[in-house]
Amino acid sequence: MRLLFASLLGLCLLSSTLSAQKETTETGMYFIGFSDKKDTPHTLEDPSTYLSEKALIRRALHDSQVNEMDLPVSPAYVTAIAETGAKIWLTTKWMNGVVVAAAGPQVEDIRKLSFVEKTELVAPVQYDRPSARPVIPNMDRPAPELEPVPVRKNLYGYGWKNLDQMEGDSLHMWGFRGEGVLVAVFDGGFPYVNYKDFLGYPDASMVPASYDVVEQDSTAYDSGTHGATVLSTMAAYHPFFFIGTAPDARYILFKTENGKGEHRLEEINYVAALEIADSIGVDVVNSSLGYTTFGIKEMNYTKKDLDGKTSPASIAIDHAFERGMIIVTSAGNSGNDKWKYISTPADAKHAFSIGALNSDGSRAYFSSFGPTADGRIKPDVSALGVDVTAITASGRGITKANGTSLASPLVAGLIACLRQAVPGATNQELLDAIRQTANQADEPDNERGYGRPDFAAAYRLLMMSRK
Structure with a gap:
């Protein structure tokens, strides 16, 4: 996975140079896919x-029925593994499987289990964790209370x-700054x-919830500066100094990027984060990330893979959209490189992929x-x-x-404001209005x-269509 700042910033992480591992003899991270969800205690x-109640309300707005994909994985299968x-390491209900840290003999034993359909090396082992199972922290935190200002x-x-x-600015002037989103x-x-002054909250206890999907032994308040900078463009609230697009x-906050190397596991981290985001009722996601090449070259994507149906992250975006979410993602910074094209998951059919502009409106x-491999226009819009x-x-x-x-986050923040402004609109209606x-x-x-x-014109169009 690559953090999608332009290279001149020097903020992209170095790709790992780890060679391919032989999965039968060396310890690695493996995705284990299950055949079904038999004996899950959920219905x-x-x-x-x-x-959550918020997730169910969002789904009701979009007439999205709960189906078998939403059921958690079988605990009996997880125990057997x-x-x-x-x-x-991770469980994923949409992919119906787990990620494990395992040595070759263990992988062979796992393959013999009757319910196992797939085993795939997705990364070398780069982190350890004291707990035997992943522990997801409480995500239910209070909303910030900011003093209204003109x-x-x-x-x-x-x-x-x-x-x-x-x-x-028109959305903000009309009172739409993302409240309730x-x-x-x-x-x-x-x-x-x-640190309480980062987002301008009056008390540190109001800082957003977070989850480190990568290391699972700390909050997401560590590692590189990329995420903090991206977040500030939406969330910062310092009157007369800097206010973001959706304060x-x-x-x-989800840490899904592995700072020790680029591997397919990061895509599964992305899927796991989307599943959690869906379950707690998230409306809008910003992901300034992309996947093309990896530390193990056999994992690399080619341009024909940009079909929205190959990358697990791209597939998961479409699942999230079907459930009422809006996924805003960076298109990529390869326009001047040999690759040239967008990265995954910007190729997803329902990813709202964002290109970059100069101040005069020309393409950066x-x-x-x-386009995508199957000919769809990308990016969707540019900012x-x-x-x-x-x-x-x-x-x-500054x-x-x-x-x-x-x-990407500039657009994502304003989509949050538009979501507040027209709460009865579906995600498709919102994105169609922005494009139109x-x-x-x-x-x-x-x-x-x-x-x-x-966004002012998009709001007017949405309101006119609802009369």
């Missing part, structure tokens, strides 16, 4: 045991440019976010090109991605950053998609 008739001596240009400080290029952010770590939204030189103002990871200063990583009112909606292309959004 379709009572989804309240695995889906653990009895081989393998350590259970919308004025000088109030936003360095954040004004990020907002007004897409007419987001739950946003998840997938990234590589969020240092200093638990009133609630944020759940690094912004990746579409400012050059000299984007953000809060430094320490929370105490930085300028480049990349589709920055364009963007500045090159009549002639979309594979450089900028439908162009730069106009």
Whole structure:
């Protein structure tokens, strides 16, 4: 997985140079796929045991029925896997399986189990954890209570440019700043976010919940600065210094990026985070991440894999969309590279993929090109991605950053505001309105998609269509 800042920032993680491992003799991380969900204690008739009330309300709006994919995996199968001596690392109900840390002989024993359909090496072992099973922390945290203030240009400080290029200031002026909307952010770590002044919360206890999917032994408030910078463009609230595009939204932070190397396991981390986000009722996800090449070259994607049906993360995005969520993701920073094209999961049919623009509206030189392998237009829209103002990871200063990583959260934050503004609209209706009112909606292309959004126009279109 790559964090999608432009390379000139020097913030991308170095790819691992680990050679391919022989899975029969060396310890590795393996995905184990199950044949069914036999003997799960949960039922379709009572989804309240695995889906929150907020998740069920969101699904009802989208007429999304709970189905077998939503059921947690069979605990009997998980126990049988653990009895081989393998350590259970992750469980995933949408992929119906587990990730384990196991040696070759254990993998052979696992393959002999009658319910096992698939075993696949997804990464070398790079972390350890004291617990035998993954432990997911409590995600139910209180919403921040920010003192309402009038919308004025000088109030936003360095954040004004990020907002007004897409007419987001109009949404804020009309009272829509993301209140009541739950946003998840997938990234590589969020240092200093638990310091109360980072997001402008009046008390540190109001800091968003988080989950380190990668290491599972700490919060997500560590590792690289990428996630903190991305988050600040949406969530920061420092009147007269910097206000983000959705300061009133609630944020759940997921560390899914492995700082020790690039491997397919990160895609399964992504799936697991999406499942949790769905279950707690997340409305909008921002992921400034992408997958193309890995430390084990046999895992690399080719351009024909950009079909929305190959990457587990891309497939999971479509599952999340069917359940009423909106997944906003960076298109990629390979426009000036040999690869040139978007990365996964921006290729997903229902991923809202964001390209990067210069301040004059032209495509930033690094912004990746579409289309997908099956000919769909990508990116969907594009936003400012050059000299984007953000809060430094320490929370105490301003930085300028480049990349589709920055364009994506600017859009995601304003989608949260639009979700608040038109709560009865479906995710498809919201995204269609954004495309239809963007500045090159009549002639979309594979450089900028439908162009730069106009969120005030999208709101008006949605309201007119609902009369």
